[in-house]
Every structure is written in C-alpha cells, then in structure tokens.
Amino acid sequence: MEVPILKQGEYLIASIQSALTDADLLQLRDVLVEHVGRYRSRGVIVDVTALDVMDSFATRTLRDIAHMIRLRGAETVIVGIQPEVAFSMVQLGLTLEEVVTRLDFEEGIAYLNSKKGASTKLGSSLPRRTR
Amino acid sequence: MSAKDLGISVLGADARVQIRSDSDIVVARQKGRAMATASSFAPAEATLIATAISELARNIVLYAKTGEVILKIVDNGNRHGIKIIAADEGPGIADLDRAMQLGYSTSGSLGLGLPGVKRLMDEFEIVSAPGKGTRVTVLKWRT
Numbered sequence: 108m109e110v111p112i113l114k115q116g117e118y119l120i121a122s123i124q125s126a127l128t129d130a131d132l133l134q135l136r137d138v139l140v141e142h143v144g145r146y147r148s149r150g151v152i153v154d155v156t157a158l159d160v161m162d163s164f165a166t167r168t169l170r171d172i173a174h175m176i177r178l179r180g181a182e183t184v185i186v187g188i189q190p191e192v193a194f195s196m197v198q199l200g201l202t203l204e205e206v207v208t209r210l211d212f213e214e215g216i217a218y219l220n221s222k223k224g225a226s227t228k229l230g231s232s233l234p235r236r237t238r
Numbered sequence: 239m240s241a242k243d244l245g246i247s248v249l250g251a252d253a254r255v256q257i258r259s260d261s262d263i264v265v266a267r268q269k270g271r272a273m274a275t276a277s278s279f280a281p282a283e284a285t286l287i288a289t290a291i292s293e294l295a296r297n298i299v300l301y302a303k304t305g306e307v308i309l310k311i312v313d314n315g316n317r318h319g320i321k322i323i324a325a326d327e328g329p330g331i332a333d334l335d336r337a338m339q340l341g342y343s344t345s346g347s348l349g350l351g352l353p354g355v356k357r358l359m360d361e362f363e364i365v366s367a368p369g370k371g372t373r374v375t376v377l378k379w380r381t
Contacts, residue, residue: 126264126267126268127264128260128261128263128264129260129263129296130260130261159267159268159271159285159288160267160285160288160289160292161289162289162292162293162296163293163296163351163354164292164296189285190282191281191282191284191285191286192285194282194285194286195282195285195286195289195358198286198354198357198358199289199293199354199357199358200354200357201354
C-alpha cells in the first residue's frame with residue numbers, strides 16, 4: 108500500500124491511509140527523503156491517524172524519517188497518533204524521542220508555519236547586514 | 239472452507255496465520271484485532287493485542303523466515319481472553335535470559351520485542367533452544 112504524498116507549497120504531506128507493512132514504511136522513508144530535495148521542501152507532515160499499530164519497527168522508522176529529513180534541512184512533524192496507539196506505545200516503552208508530534212493536521216501546519224516564520228526573520232536580517 | 243478457517247467472531251474458534259513475509263505480519267495483527275473486538279475487548283486492549291502480535295510475527299520473519307501465529311479466544315469460566323502462539327522452526331534462541339533483557343537484539347533491528355510483548359500481556363511463556371525453533375505463548379485477559 109503506497110502512501111500518497113501531496114505537495115502543498117513548501118510542505119510535503121504524507122497521509123497514511125491504512126495499515127502499512129515494513130516494506131511500505133521503508134519505501135515511505137526513502138520517497139520522503141528524496142522528495143524533500145526534489146521539491147526543495149521546508150517541512151514534512153506525516154499523518155498517522157489511520158495507522159492501526161505503532162510497533163517497534165514503525166516507531167523506529169518514523170524516527171529515522173524525521174532524523175533523515177532534518178539532515179536534509181527540513182522539519183518533520185508527526186500528526187494523528189490515536190489515544191489507544193499512544194497507550195500501547197507507552198506500555199511497550201516506545202518513544203519518538205525528539206521528533207515533533209502534534210494533535211492533528213491543522214496543528215502540524217501551524218507548527219511548520221511557526222518554524223518558517225522564525226527562519227524567514229533570521230534570513231531577511233542576514234543579507235541586510237552583509238550589504 | 240470450514241467455520242474454523244473463517245473463525246473470527248465465534249467464541250472458542252481459532253485462527254492460524256502463516257507467516258512468510260512482512261505483509262503476513264499485518265494480516266496476523268488485523269486478524270487478532272478483529273477477534274479481540276468480536277470478543278468485546280476495549281479498543282485500547284485490541285490495539286495492545288495487535289501490537290503484541292505485530293512484534294511476535296516480526297520476530298518470526300526476522301529470525302526464522304517462516305512460521306505461524308495461532309490465535310484463540312479462551313474462557314476460564316469468569317472471563318474471556320485471547321491466547322496468541324507464535325511458533326517457528328528457526329534457529330532458536332541460545333540465551334533466553336539475555337533475549338528477555340530490554341534493549342537486547344541479535345538482528346540490530348529490534349530490541350524491545352520480547353520484553354515489550356511481555357509487558358503488554360498478562361501471561362508470557364517462551365520455549366526455545368538452538369536448532370529447535372521458538373514458541374512464544376502469550377495471553378491477555380479482557381478487563
């Protein structure tokens with residue numbers, strides 16, 4: 108089951124539609140890391156609302172995705188972790204560590220926009236000083 | 239196809255899922271969730287059960303390549319539970335104590351597998367020896 112990836116301005120949105128196999132998750136990772144460069148994206152939202160289970164493999168792969176995308180210079184935010192999924196992750200002792208999570212898609216966009224605001228301010232002040 | 243092959247909603251019926259690839263992991267955990275839900279497990283418990291099945295089935299794929307997950311709804315007179323058996327004829331585990339330690343993994347890709355599953359479930363038993371395969375039996379009672 109391939110995950111559809113939408114481009115919205117400077118952001119990529121990966122909206123998981125159903126249960127994913129390990130191979131699907133690895134493919135999602137590779138495609139996102141490649142697309143960030145191809146579309147010069149600043150941020151990535153991975154919507155896991157429809158994911159049935161976040162086991163050790165899914166958690167580790169999402170963590171890898173966020174770290175790899177950071178290395179490519181963009182931000183990742185995971186949205187839509189359901190209450191029962193959060194419960195089982197805690198029971199299993201799984202963590203997403205420093206990966207940013209937000210309640211839903213709207214909050215994810217708001218987070219990326221806030222990061223964009225910060226970098227724009229910094230970016231616009233630098234050229235002025237050098238001129 | 240017999241009722242046993244279909245066996246999801248009927249109490250006491252069991253289901254067997256052959257594990258040969260990573261897509262069978264999804265089949266097994268979805269079947270387990272369906273059986274748990276049909277036996278009135280709460281959604282959070284059904285997710286715990288599906289997650290445990292996912293970890294156990296992945297161990298089969300990673301270490302033994304092939305095996306089987308058997309799911310049974312059991313009844314001890316007072317309450318229902320779901321019993322999950324993950325069995326393979328793979329290389330087996332030489333050091334079970336070590337395999338049950340948090341963070342230990344020989345494949346470098348798991349580490350929370352067995353101890354994590356033990357924490358999720360009410361009962362946990364593992365039988366394994368080098369060259370003799372591995373059989374993990376877990377049970378979760380409905381609250």
